[in-house]
Amino acid sequence: MRLFGASMVRNEADVVEAFVRHNLTVLDGLSIVDNGSLDGTSEILAKLQSEGLPLRVSSDPEPAYRQAETMTRLAREALARDGADFVFALDADEFLKLQARPELERALSEVPAGKHAVMDWLTYVPDDFESDPGSFGPGCLWWRLKTERHGLFKVIVGRSLLEHPDDAVAMGNHCVHNPSEAGVRPHAHLRRDAVALAHCPVRSRTQLEAKIIVGYLAHLATAPQEQRRARHWRELYAELRAGGTLSQERLREIACNYGLPTKMWQPAAAIELFEDPVALSCEQRYRIDAAPGALSLLMRFTEALLAAQPRPASPAPRYYTL
Numbered sequence: 375m376r377l378f379g380a381s382m383v384r385n386e387a388d389v390v391e392a393f394v395r396h397n398l399t400v401l402d403g404l405s406i407v408d409n410g411s412l413d414g415t416s417e418i419l420a421k422l423q424s425e426g427l428p429l430r431v432s433s434d435p436e437p438a439y440r441q442a443e444t445m446t447r448l449a450r451e452a453l454a455r456d457g458a459d460f461v462f463a464l465d466a467d468e469f470l471k472l473q474a475r476p477e478l479e480r481a482l483s484e485v486p487a488g489k490h491a492v493m494d495w496l497t498y499v500p501d502d503f504e505s506d507p508g509s510f511g512p513g514c515l516w517w518r519l520k521t522e523r524h525g526l527f528k529v530i531v532g533r534s535l536l537e538h539p540d541d542a543v544a545m546g547n548h549c550v551h552n553p554s555e556a557g558v559r560p561h562a563h564l565r566r567d568a569v570a571l572a573h574c575p576v577r578s579r580t581q582l583e584a585k586i587i588v589g590y591l592a593h594l595a596t597a598p599q600e601q602r603r604a605r606h607w608r609e610l611y612a613e614l615r616a617g618g619t620l621s622q623e624r625l626r627e628i629a630c631n632y633g634l635p636t637k638m639w640q641p642a643a644a645i646e647l648f649e650d651p652v653a654l655s656c657e658q659r660y661r662i663d664a665a666p667g668a669l670s671l672l673m674r675f676t677e678a679l680l681a682a683q684p685r686p687a688s689p690a691p692r693y694y695t696l
Contacts, residue, residue, distance in 0.1 A: 375479045378458040379404040380448035382434075382441050385588060385671060386466035387414035387662045388581055389510045389574070393466045394422050394429060395656030400470045400478070403428040403456060405448045410435045412674040413584070414662045421660050437679040438595035445543040449531045460491070461531040463547035468528070469515060469572040471496070471652050481568035488534045490550045491562045492527035494570040499629045499647055503578055503622050514574045515652040519645060524633035528571045529561065572652045576629035579620045583668035586610045588675045595679060609636050 379401045383390060398404055408416050408431060419431045434444065445463050452458040460482055462470065472478050485491050500514045529549050535541055544551050544558075551558045576582050590611040610628070614620075620628075623642070630647075631639040666674075 375460075375482065376456065376458045377401050377460055377462065377475075377478075377482075378452040378456055379462045379464050380445055380452060381405070381464045381466060382407045382409055382444045382448075383411065383415060383466040384409040384439070384592070385411050385413045385415060385584055387411070387418060388577060388665060390415050390466050391418050391422065391658050391660050392510045392654060392656055393464075393469065394419075394427065395658070396469050396654050397462075397464065398427055398429070399655040400472065400475060401428075401462065402458075403430070403452070405430045405432075405452055407432050407434050407444050407448065409439065409444070410437060410675075410678055412671055412678075413666050418660045418662075435678065435682075437592060437675060437682050439589065439592035440596060441547075442542055442545045445547060446535075446541075449535055449543055453531070453533055453536050459533060463529050463531060463543055464571070465547065465573075467574050467577075469574075469652055469654070470569060471572045472569045473567065477567070478569045481564050482530070485532060485562040485564075488532075488537075489560070489562050490532045490534065491530040491564050492549065493530060493564050494566045495522070495524070495526050495528050496570050496572050496650075497522060497524075497629070497632055498572055498574045498652075499626065500574065500577055503576070503625045510577065510658070512651065512654055514577055515572050515654065516649060517647040518572070518650050519630065520648050521646070523638070526633060527561075527563070530564070573632075575632050576625055578665075579625060580665050580667055582620060582625065582628070583614065584666075584671045586614060587668050588671050591672075591675065591679075605635055606633060 379397055383406055394404060406419060406429065408419055423429050423431055449461045449463065452461045482491065496518050498515050498518045501516055502513055526548055528547055529543065531543060531550055535550060538552070540554065541550055541552050549558050549561060586607060590607040593607060627642045630642045630645040
């Protein structure tokens with residue numbers, strides 16, 4: 375069985391090396407689109423490629439965040455060109471959690487023909503938000519929510535995607551759907567003891583501020599028709615825009631309620647965590663010396679956004695006679 379991963383990343387320098395190394399201990403190959411990273415992510419990916427890892431990296435400087443289109447293309451390429459049996463749609467802050475690959479293959483072999491699969495999406499809360507924002511270690515994947523309230527899964531794309539040219543990986547990588555159909559066809563839910571996805575979306579103030587600001591503006595650059603698809607980013611962006619600050623307490627609250635609308639949030643103290651560590655199967659070699667702050671990334675993103683806009687035609691010169 376051939377298992378591949380696909381990902382679209384932007385400004386994930388603190389975590390991208392661990393993401394690549396860990397997930398490639400499970401997968402046979404990984405395709406990544408670097409969507410205009412400005413924080414050192416591109417350089418780290420180039421170094422990982424130079425090691426000869428089964429890693430394919432392409433660059434997309436488009437400021438707008440077109441995840442669904444990109445992930446669908448990557449999944450189709452892995453299925454058609456690489457002969458993948460399944461493609462795991464991953465974000466850079468997600469780590470495959472399993473006991474052994476044979477158990478995973480056994481579970482995937484039971485997925486009915488023509489169906490895609492989904493796996494549980496587990497939220498991890500770092501034990502320390504004050505650590506160096508350039509580091510990512512075991513403490514980030516040690517404690518997780520005892521109960522997930524978001525009700526979301528992450529998709530594992532099967533070969534039937536090739537048989538349905540109108541199907542696409544949905545925004546957020548939660549399922550495969552046909553945009554012209556009202557509902558979503560059933561997916562096979564894999565047992566958590568076979569595989570799950572450990573998710574660590576909040577790692578430091580610097581990381582989260584940059585992700586909220588640049589990420590939400592990149593979403594707006596797509597001129598979206600449905601704002602609900604970026605609800606959590608819109609709400610956090612509005613908070614920062616109004617002058618809010620991300621204290622350690624606020625970071626923990628966001629991490630514990632990630633993926634939920636704010637009206638459903640609970641105090642962090644009321645949310646139970648328990649130890650369920652993910653063994654990071656990697657040694658990180660490429661550290662970033664200083665993570666650029668949100669203002670620096672915002673300035674660079676704005677420059678890229680303006681550079682991507684079509685230039686207005688210059689007015690014809692006027693000539694005057696005396």
